[in-house]
Amino acid sequence: MNLQQLQERSHNQCELCDAKGGLSIYEVPPTAGNVSDREIYICEPCLTQVDKKAELTPAHWQQCLGTAMWNEAPAVQVVAWRMLNRFRQESWAADLLDMMYLDEEHMEWAKATGDHESDGSVDLHRDSNGHQLENGDSVVLIKSLDVKGSTVNASLGTVVKNIKLDPNDTAYVEGKIEGQSIMIKTIFVRKQGAQIIT
Numbered sequence: 001m002n003l004q005q006l007q008e009r010s011h012n013q014c015e016l017c018d019a020k021g022g023l024s025i026y027e028v029p030p031t032a033g034n035v036s037d038r039e040i041y042i043c044e045p046c047l048t049q050v051d052k053k054a055e056l057t058p059a060h061w062q063q064c065l066g067t068a069m070w071n072e073a074p075a076v077q078v079v080a081w082r083m084l085n086r087f088r089q090e091s092w093a094a095d096l097l098d099m100m101y102l103d104e105e106h107m108e109w110a111k112a113t114g115d116h117e118s119d120g121s122v123d124l125h126r127d128s129n130g131h132q133l134e135n136g137d138s139v140v141l142i143k144s145l146d147v148k149g150s151t152v153n154a155s156l157g158t159v160v161k162n163i164k165l166d167p168n169d170t171a172y173v174e175g176k177i178e179g180q181s182i183m184i185k186t187i188f189v190r191k192q193g194a195q196i197i198t
């Protein structure tokens with residue numbers, strides 16, 4: 001479905017939680033297969049949590065999934081079912097899952113990613129203190145690093161600005177020291193400006 005069709009279907013509201021702002025298209029994975037309408041139109045907070053880029057906020061989902069699961073669009077039902085499964089240990093979600101019906105084809109789609117078998121915990125880039133790291137953050141090295149095959153001086157206390165998260169591995173960020181890009185282990189950095197919890 002294209003943007004205009006999605007905007008009409010959703011009435012310009014998040015198809016999961018009815019929010020009206022910051023909507024974008026989410027293509028419900030897996031992308032292979034023969035389902036034709038795999039797009040849904042959802043808000044930023046829903047998107048980041050569906051995508052496991054942010055911690056789940058249970059109150060948000062408890063409020064909206066009971067409605068979203070009855071949406072007419074199979075793609076919305078599939079995402080609602082996956083999100084309910086992340087909360088399946090909680091009685092409200094277990095009750096909704098008992099009530100929900102997906103036909104065989106759509107149940108197969110819903111299960112195809114294996115998402116429903118995970119426990120809802122998210123794997124995020126975190127610094128040595130457990131603070132979430134984001135693209136563009138500045139970090140301080142808490143250990144002198146030996147950068148193989150280079151003369152870069154990555155000593156303790158070096159500030160690395162504008163880091164990039166490794167999209168494939170939450171244990172690494174990329175940053176420039178003395179103009180050279182290097183991969184840095186997140187356990188060796190501290191986010192600048194983060195409050196130290198003692």
Ligand SMILES: [Zn+2]
Pocket residue numbers: 014015016017018019042043044045046047
């Ligand atoms: Zn939403």
